[in-house]
Amino acid sequence: MKLSGNIFVLLALSAAFNATAQTHKERLAYSPERPGVGDKVHLTYRPDSAMLKTGKPVKAVAYYFDTLYQWSAKDLPLKKSANNVYEADVVTDSTVGMIAFKFRAGEVTDNYHDTGYVIMNAKPGMQYKGAYAGWGMLRATKYDMGVPGYYKDFQIGDTAFYFWLNQEISYQQGAARPLAYAFIKAYSNMEMPEGGATESLPRVQRAADYLLHVPNHTEMELYQLSIIAEQYMKNKGQADSLRNVMRQRYPKGIVNKKEAYQALSRERDQKKSLALHEQFVKDYPQDYALDKLADINYDRVYRNIFANYIATNDSTLLPKYATTAPLSALALAYYKLIEIPYDDWKTKSAKEVYPAAAKIMEQVNYFKSHRPASSWYFSPEEWVEECDRMFARDYIIHAEILHAIGMDNAAMELAAQSQERFQYSIAKLNELQAELFLKAGKKKELSNLLHNSVRVNQASGRIFELLKKEYLATHKNADGFDGWIASMKDAHTMELMKEHIREGMINQPAIPFKLQQMDGSEVSLESLKGKVVILDFWATWCGPCKAAMPGMQMAQERFKNDPSVAFYFVDTQERDPQYKEKVKAFIKEKKFPFKVLFDNGEEAYAGYAKAIQTSGIPFKVVIDANGNIRFAQVGYYGSPSALADEISTMVSLAREMK
Incomplete structure (x- = not known):
């Protein structure tokens, strides 16, 4: 479908935004309703029953799209008032183009039925810089230029995305340069949805020529131009020429990095492959934006390095790479180096695995306060939760190790943190915490733990042994013990199990x-x-x-x-x-x-x-x-x-x- 000349499409898309902005007032209201630059916007949020039923604190995340066309995620403090109403304030200052909001409680999230909560910044007579582009990028999920995971199923099509980019470029001076690559992709997909001669499209030609002749190209712009030349202008010669320029200008840049990355998968000899992987991470530092554009996955590189070291039982792995490896590689290391030999096979003692386990956990804690660029879409609080989620089962094993080597205070703290997450649903954790409470003389906490373990049917033989001692302390014999235990179990859970x-x-x-x-x-x-x-x-x-x-x-x-x-x-x-x-x-x-x-x-x-x-x-x-x-x-x-x-x-x- 040709967008140019079709005023009905433009009106429909504009009306769609206005309708979306108005429908969620009963859940999230803004004051003022149409904020302008510098306004302090007061938010009033009323969570639905699904969120309230979680019993978890209601929290909010604000996703800012700024006037440099970049995203960031921040926690938005909420103040609870009467009748489960929550309030917050944000300021639409001169750096803000658009703000999207998400509310959450436990595992339940709310973005208003997958339509989104959004404030577009404005100045008299028009939207402010970044507003149109942010609105389009957030909703055109297949382009991966918005907030990952914000929408579950919703996304706008190529025509709508092109419309919002075109609005931004038409009304905002200086927008053409940072948005040229996205503009060409969206327009090409709109005009040639099945593929085709995109090089014949005049707007693609003009946009590519414009970006080619802007002064002082960045490395990102040159790489984008090489992709445009090859994929959209079908000019491989120009693409090769651009890449040659980049090789000379950036010896450790994205072109050489991409070629080195591709070489990793071609090497079949294990020793040579490991050497290439190690040389790659030594020669080429991570650059989130360029690596994403070039489809370079550092998680995969480090996981391959770790797998090789672990397979050969090389103890130099953690001293050499623990401080530079991504979180996924550390999770692999904990599983292979700690969980399997200590917890599964039981071929190593707690004392033997503790040094490596402690080093990995030290890095996990470092990550919590040093969110990597690739995970920008987690707010700081969400990022800590994500780290804890990734290592949730490892924390239980680590608490066992700490207890086994006599570090009971640290084990108690980690076990308590784990119990907040699992709520007595892990028998191994229940038994560990029982031993810690028993040793510390925490009788009330121990009794509560024992009863909850049975209630959710996550009890070990040791739990029953301790419960029998508790029962015999107030009964002459154990004749009624089995009935007492049965009475603790959640009847609904037991019936579901039987069914x-x-x-x-x-x-x-x-x-x-x-x-x-x-x-x-x-x-x-x-x-x-x-x-x-x-x-x-x-x-x-x-x-x-x-x-x-x-x-x-x-x-x-x-x-x-x-x-x-x-x-x-x-x-x-x-x-x-x-x-x-x-x-x-x-x-x-x-x-x-x-x-x-x-x-x-x-x-x-x-x-x-x-x-x-x-x-x-x-x-x-x-x-x-x-x-x-x-x-x-x-x-x-x-x-x-x-x-x-x-x-x-x-x-x-x-x-x-x-």
């Missing part, structure tokens, strides 16, 4: 097996006929398998006096030739009262995995008394008490089948 398990019920013949126990005797499925059988497929190398065993022990304990229920732990997929001795030592060390079967590689597992059409361990199968599979479950989600309840429910439902 979910019911929905997953199946009915197909179990696969016959005959496997050897640790004492050398054999057990077959045929010999178990008439019983409900629970098979837990596991391996000594499988962290989640071993993590699930306390929950399985709790489940088995509930049926210890019931001869019609049999638990067997099938050791499968082992890689160590001496795996039987390793299994026996593990079971003995942990004092698990389990009957273990050896799977001859994965003889039984393969049959059941094929029957259920699944893969992976831990893999739990419940077989009814008639020899039919009723339930099959892969994975472990971290709660011993929830797992015990799930298995108990499966057994009860399997018993109902005739």
Whole structure:
């Protein structure tokens, strides 16, 4: 569609803005309604029920688009008045073109049903510099020139984006130069939506010629010109000429950087690839705007460097790169260097992993107050929350490490911070905090934690042990303990769990097996006929398998006096030739009262995995008394008490089948 000459399009787009600006008064009102340069604007915000139901503080972020055509994000302090009304003030000074607002409480955000809350700065008779461009960039999400994530689904088309850019350039002196690249992209997409001879478009030719002849080109402008020449003017010779100029003028600039970056993916030799990656970060410092335009991803570069160092167990990684690496690489390092050996495999002690863990956490804390340019769209407060979100599970492990090496005060602080986020929904954290409260003599806090752990069904065997002590302190014996525990559990949560398990019920013949126990005797499925059988497929190398065993022990304990229920732990997929001795030592060390079967590689597992059409361990199968599979479950989600309840429910439902 041709925009020029179509006055109806212009009127429709302008009317659309005015309508949007007026519709959200019941939620967010401005005073004055149409602010001008230098005005102090008073905001009155009324959150909806979804936001209030979170119970979290209502917060606001202001996104400023300035007269230099750049974005920034700031926290907007809110003052709560009567009836859940919030107020704030902003000033539309001479540096501000437009301000967009977002309100949030917990995980709920409000931008008025994906239409946006926006103030466009003005002066008498016209919008102020930056207002039109900011309004277009914010809403043309596919161009990635606005605020990432501000809109979920909404975006304007090429025609509308071009209109707002054209308005800015038409009315604001000096706007053509910084907006020429965006103008050419938008106009080309509008006129040639399926691609085509954009070089034939007069406006593209004029805009490209204009940008080519402005004085004192910046590196960004020259690189934009090279893209325009190649992609829109179809003039590869001019593009090459521009890039040659840039190579000479900027030896460590974006053209040479882009070529070096592309070379990284072409190298197949691992040692040579690592050398190239390390040379790349040494030679080329990060430049957010240019790197974004050239599609250069430093996160990927550093993650590759870290992966190579970790694979070769090179201890010089953190001293060499911890202070320059992006947050994503540090998250990878914590997972590989700390979580796996300490928490999953348990091959390293807290004392051994602490130096590396402490170095990574030191950098995480540094990042919280030094937001990188690439994350500008997080307000300062949001950025701290994002750092904490990325390392939320690591904080729990780190608190465990601190506790293990005797740094209980630091562990207590970190565990409390984690509990604010997870609200007793992580059994591992609950147990850790219980031990810290117990050691510190915080009886009231301990009791509250124990009860909440059971309430949300995220309790470990240790939690139940401590609860039994509390119960016996006021009761003669433990006869009513199980009922007391049951009364604490949230009834709705338990009913949802049971319904979910019911929905997953199946009915197909179990696969016959005959496997050897640790004492050398054999057990077959045929010999178990008439019983409900629970098979837990596991391996000594499988962290989640071993993590699930306390929950399985709790489940088995509930049926210890019931001869019609049999638990067997099938050791499968082992890689160590001496795996039987390793299994026996593990079971003995942990004092698990389990009957273990050896799977001859994965003889039984393969049959059941094929029957259920699944893969992976831990893999739990419940077989009814008639020899039919009723339930099959892969994975472990971290709660011993929830797992015990799930298995108990499966057994009860399997018993109902005739």
